Amino acid sequence: MPIMQAVVEREKYLSEYSMIEIAKQIDIPAAEVYGTATFYSFIETKPTGQFIIRMCKTITCAMKGKNQVLFAIQDMLKIKMGETTPDKKFTLLETNCLGWCHKAPAMMVNDEVYTELTPEKVRDILTGYMKINEQNLN
Amino acid sequence: MKVMAISHQLKRVDFIFSNENDWEKVLSTTIKKKPADLINELISSELKGRGGAGFPTGLKWKLASEAKSDAKYIICNADEGEPGTFKDREILSKVPYKVLTAMAVCGYITGAKEGFIYLRGEYKFLLTELNKAIDEFQYYCKEIKFDFKISIFMGSGAYICGEETALMESMEGKRGEPRNKPPFPTQHGYKNMPTVINNVETLVHTFTIFKYGAKKFYDLGVQYSRGTKLFSVSGDTPKPGIYELELGMSLQDFVYEFGDGDTKAVQVGGASGFLVPRKKFKDAAIGFKGKLTGISLPTGGSMMLFNSSRSMYNVLDNYLEFFREESCGQCTPCRVGCQQLLLGIKAVKRGEKPAAYLDKLLRLTETMQLTAKCGLGQSVANSFSSIVENFHEEMIY
Numbered sequence: 001m002p003i004m005q006a007v008v009e010r011e012k013y014l015s016e017y018s019m020i021e022i023a024k025q026i027d028i029p030a031a032e033v034y035g036t037a038t039f040y041s042f043i044e045t046k047p048t049g050q051f052i053i054r055m056c057k058t059i060t061c062a063m064k065g066k067n068q069v070l071f072a073i074q075d076m077l078k079i080k081m082g083e084t085t086p087d088k089k090f091t092l093l094e095t096n097c098l099g100w101c102h103k104a105p106a107m108m109v110n111d112e113v114y115t116e117l118t119p120e121k122v123r124d125i126l127t128g129y130m131k132i133n134e135q136n137l138n
Numbered sequence: 139m140k141v142m143a144i145s146h147q148l149k150r151v152d153f154i155f156s157n158e159n160d161w162e163k164v165l166s167t168t169i170k171k172k173p174a175d176l177i178n179e180l181i182s183s184e185l186k187g188r189g190g191a192g193f194p195t196g197l198k199w200k201l202a203s204e205a206k207s208d209a210k211y212i213i214c215n216a217d218e219g220e221p222g223t224f225k226d227r228e229i230l231s232k233v234p235y236k237v238l239t240a241m242a243v244c245g246y247i248t249g250a251k252e253g254f255i256y257l258r259g260e261y262k263f264l265l266t267e268l269n270k271a272i273d274e275f276q277y278y279c280k281e282i283k284f285d286f287k288i289s290i291f292m293g294s295g296a297y298i299c300g301e302e303t304a305l306m307e308s309m310e311g312k313r314g315e316p317r318n319k320p321p322f323p324t325q326h327g328y329k330n331m332p333t334v335i336n337n338v339e340t341l342v343h344t345f346t347i348f349k350y351g352a353k354k355f356y357d358l359g360v361q362y363s364r365g366t367k368l369f370s371v372s373g374d375t376p377k378p379g380i381y382e383l384e385l386g387m388s389l390q391d392f393v394y395e396f397g398d399g400d401t402k403a404v405q406v407g408g409a410s411g412f413l414v415p416r417k418k419f420k421d422a423a424i425g426f427k428g429k430l431t432g433i434s435l436p437t438g439g440s441m442m443l444f445n446s447s448r449s450m451y452n453v454l455d456n457y458l459e460f461f462r463e464e465s466c467g468q469c470t471p472c473r474v475g476c477q478q479l480l481l482g483i484k485a486v487k488r489g490e491k492p493a494a495y496l497d498k499l500l501r502l503t504e505t506m507q508l509t510a511k512c513g514l515g516q517s518v519a520n521s522f523s524s525i526v527e528n529f530h531e532e533m534i535y
Contacts, residue, residue, distance in 0.1 A: 001311045005292055039313040039466070040294035042259040058221045059409070059456045060372045060442060096297060096460055097221040098260050101442070102371065102378035111262045 001036065004043055012052065013044040041095060049084045049091040051129050054108040057094045060101035065118070069105055072119035076126055089130070148391050149384040151358065151366045153346045154229065154236075154339070160349070161235040165242060166282055168348045173203060173247040180344060183352035184364040189215060189300070189337035190407060190438030191513070192426040195344065198334060201324040202248040205332035210250035212241050213328060213335040217258045217305060219297040220408035221460060222440035225368040226338040227261055228380050233342065234271040240341035242279065242286045243348060244334055251285055254328075256305050258293045265290065297464035301512050302327075302335045304466065315468040316512035339368055339439070360386030363425030367439055373405075374398050374445040389414055389422040392441070400445040403528070408440035409457040410517035413450075415528040450529040451487060454522065458483065461518050472515030475506040479522060486534060493534045496526055 003026075007018050014037050023030040037043045044052075055061075055070055074080060077090050084091040100106035103115035107122075114125055168176065181196030202210060214237060218226040230237065241253040257264065272288050279286055291309050298304045299314040306328045308314035327333025336344075343365060347355050355365045363385040372378045375396045383392075393401050403415045406424065414422050444453065458480040467473045482499045485491040503519035510516045526533055 001294065001308065002292075005294060036311070036313050040259075040296050042293075042295035057456075058460055059405075059453060060222060062452075062456055063373065063444075063448060095260075095295065096464060097219060097223075099218055099224040099227055099258075101222045101224060101373070101440075102380070104372065108260065113260075113263060 001040075004033075004037055008043055012048050012050070013046060015045075015047075019045075047084070047088075049088050051089060051109050052091045052093060054093050054095040054098075056096070056098045056100070056104070056106045058097035058101075061098075061105035064104040066105040068119050069107070069117045069122050072122050073126065076123055090126075148387055148395050149358075151382050151384055153366060154342050154368060154382050155232055158233045158235045161239045161345075162278055164345065164349050165239045165278070165284075168243050169246045169284060176243070176247050176348070177203065179352045180347060183347045183355045184362075185340065185343050185347065185355065186363075186426055187337060188339035188343065188367060188439070190220070190410075195336065195340055198324060198336070199244060199247055201322075202250075202332050202334045205325055207332050209252070209329070209331045210245075210248055211328045211331060211333045212244050212248070212250045212253035213302075213305070213309075213333060214241055214253065214255040214338055214341055215300065215302065215305060215335055216261070216338050217256050217293050217300040218261075218338070219258060219300050219464075220410065220438050220440055221457075222372050222405065222408045222442045223370045223438055224372075225370050225380050225439050227264065229338050229342055229368075230255075230257075230261070230264055230268060234268055235275060236342045236345040237338055238272065238275045238288060240345045240348075241288060242275075242284065243344065244336070244341070245286045246284075248332070248334055250332075250334070251287065253286065253288045254309065255288065255290045256293060256299070256309065257290055258299075259295045262292065265292070296466075297460075298466045298512075298514055301514065304512070305335065306333065313466070315466045316514075318511065337438075358384050360423075360425060367424075369439050369441050371396050371441045371443070373442040374401065374448070375443045385425045387424055388420060389418075389424065390420040392424070393419055393443070396441070397443055398445055400447075401443050402446045402448065403444050403450065405440070405442040405444070405453070405521070407438055407520075408442075409460055409521055410514065411438075411440065412520050413453075413524040413528065418528075450525055450532045451483070454483060454525045454533070455480070457521050458518075461514070465514060469509075469511040469515065471506045471509040472511070472518070475502055475510070475515065476518060478502060479518070483533060493530075496530070496533060500526060 019033045020030050023033045077085050079085050079092055098106050100115045105117050106115045177200050185195045186192040216226050293299050296314050299308045301316045303317035304314040323333045323335050359365050366382050367385050369381050376398055403413050405413045462476040462480055465472045465476050486495050503522045507516050507519040
């Protein structure tokens, strides 16, 4: 598993090629690698954007206005749940309880956690991420 | 309707987050005592596992120390995934040295030389600070010539990996699917070696016990539920957060303190726990089984309050979706059961199935409780039956 986690950290997802290579290296069937990879929700097997947004959808966040925040994100990035923006910057996903129920609603962008979100706040956060990218390009 | 308080006796305590600067002293003095004495101390404190299952910690350590093996392991379970629980994160970020010290003492008692912290993927941001703490801890161990190695293993977002045997499978690099029990981890755990696996909070409590003695811990709480517990309070409450409270309190007192005046129900123990409606508040006490009167509710510390604006149907729907996704899929009762429960309540809500269909679903949860392999499948029945029975109308209309 640490191998898969390392690959995901670098490439953001585990491609079929990586899975076959891992299987070869440690001499186990590729199906077993695939089986393990798909078990864990933080190991993506499809290409994703540079920033993966994981919105908590469990009860407290759902009660405290998760949907409004989600609409704000979808409206801003023009993508639906599970999709990636055409420029490969953002992927929007839902996830189960992140453990921030006392500061709901919460989301993660890659490994960073954001809590007590409001539509305004989430717009600011995403604008921040968009700028990071532009700076990198320059 | 205003919730009337009959008695108001919540007792706040501050053991867990109190200063940890003396961990070096606690460690060096504790490992000079005899392992058997320490185990007796722990047994007499009647500390029970704080992850929710409530297995006596002293007994667990005793079993592991009696097991004969070349290698033994200590695992700190920080795969806190239960909805509404966030205490372990606070412990690891505020008092990590207490956890590390407790792991090392456990290693000393059981004869294990290596410990792991299984940290859930969602808490990766803690990694840097935690590694720093471990480095310093190991440095001190070297200084006093005490041989115990601690490392962190990262999870990758799977609720079921909080189940102890699933966690070990995951650490061995496989799918996190629970094993059959027995054999128990104290005999055949990680890599098939005797393993002590404890929740983060349980370990911190052992630190308190080794520091102050068992009596101080035992004097708190009520019969069968000794000591204190961290509660993660969330939902419709004016003061969400983490509180260390004495065990055995009545839910009525709790709601009086934390409710917003309009509390309709409280979910105790997260999605796998029980929902208690307002009319039962005064009969419910928070603690482990075996209490003398009323309902006693074991809990991992998650307390979610719902006020009268919340639909219990939506709550149940949310839980079931959670379980459906997080069921590992290994055994049929849980895999298919969770799907069918969700489809079932949706169908009743839409009017496609008669209300009597809910009884059928209740029987299904009974079957799951009896036949599912691990705690996940067995405990779906808890929240399902407590919600459906107490809020029957809301499920239908």
